[in-house]
Amino acid sequence: MTIQFNDETFRDDYTFRNSEWAIKRFPFPFHEDSYMYSVNMEQHRGGPKGSVYEKRFDVDEHYISEMRDRALVLADDPLRCQSLPHMTLAGWDLLELIMVSKSEDYPDLFELHRNGNQWRWINKPLGIDDTFTFMDEASLPYGPMEYITRQAQGDYAVLDQRENNLWMDAGMVTTQADWSLDFDIGMNFFEWHAPVPLAHEMGVFKRALKFLLNIQQGSPARRLNWTMTVNPLLDTSPENYHKWGRQKTTLTPENLGRKQHLRVELQTFYRLPRSNALVFPIRCYLIALEDLVTVPKWGRRLHRVIRDLPEELATYKGFIRNRPMILDYLAQYDDGLPTSPGIWPDIDTEPPLQK
């Protein structure tokens, strides 16, 4: 199917909306009625047709508008995209990975023509047709990582691997759940995760690092992570928190279903061939609670997860002050019926709401 791209905003008047198609394919992150940290990695080898897992780099109806929002963020704060000097090769690796994947997975939208090092890249949705020399930075308007990630949804952390650790040495980060690339750049895996509560004690990061260090070329992995955001604001950065933080106080029982969004990150991990770096795309999907509860299973389950979440996690994820109001809203969509295992909506097999 050809994607109908939305013309929408993720700031100010917030015209972002999910179509029926986008709601049904939303990556709901809870496979059971409760949540606790886990490494929860699986191979990223496709998934059900039409799902966000199907392609290597999912393109959806928000693509053009998200790229416009990224350009606005970068114009305001160029430090959101940084690459330490030794990471340029990894940037070329990433450019190649995305161009090859997108042109193969979406041949109607993207084309890549390679003749030796002379490459021609056509991005139809964004109206780009560039010819450049692979590995020659002077032939592109930006560095290779910035060039391609201005054309790819989601944030990108590019991790150098050395001393049995991963180092956050480059990235494009404009749709983050409240972390700062500018502050974290140069940190190792344990350092940049330092502010996360509970997980260190549980050994989650040690196990996750061990897994990630062993990711091989051609065998990417993935996991889902989540938080909550008031308004469909992609750029929930610490840099701008003094500007957007106040939006958390604008929820009322009447507007909550429209304004409160579940924010899900599809995190994938790819080994890069020349640099041996690991690229960590973090793709953000937003859904308003009023859209989410149109899937009965998800409405039931989200209520139970939010209700039973440990206080530290609700605080860390930034919605502790609004949790009571969110629960009042979600309780309307939980009739106490059991839910089917797994993340899929199961619209045809799960019973409709019994109240």
Added chain:
Amino acid sequence: MSKFDFPPSIASRPVYGTLKPRKGTQHLMIADGAGAEALLDLVASAPEIMAQAHVIFISRGSDTHSEKLRAAGPAILHVGPSYPATVQRIRRVLQDTVMGAQIYLAGTEGLIGQAMNEALQAGIPLAAIQTEHRGSVARRVQCVHCKGITEGVMTDPFVCSHCGLNLFVRDHYSRRLAAFQGVCIDAEDPGEVPDPVELYK
């Protein structure tokens, strides 16, 4: 009493030790304020290393410490008034270090963090760098909003010395910046700022 036991903390926070004499072809010692006492303790246990020692001391006005260091007889002693006034010299001296050089950093977190960063950038292996905290427990904090660094932060929350926002100190430390992260405390409820409390109290 210039020694302070930091409470157990986060994974990104540096851990400080006690300086011990090591075999080396050169000994570069950088200290500020009460950090001089850590160097003097080190020298007391191994006076012979002073013959190859280059000491850079940021006195913060303490003539007593400067005199004691001079009396310990280092090959070179430079006394500077502040870190910014001294950093170019530190860079230059780090360029001259040879294989097998030992680096000793002592004093405040700000001094240790910044000098550590310079040493690593100069290619000194981490294993050749020792640190010991002495003196003030004040933190260097970077405002995540305006990116300005406020030195000598003693309370939480505090006011950013650059943009004036009320910041709390997040448990997150960058070695590259040698600074903790400061985040606006009243973003959600402007003007509702708790009374500052002294750090580590």
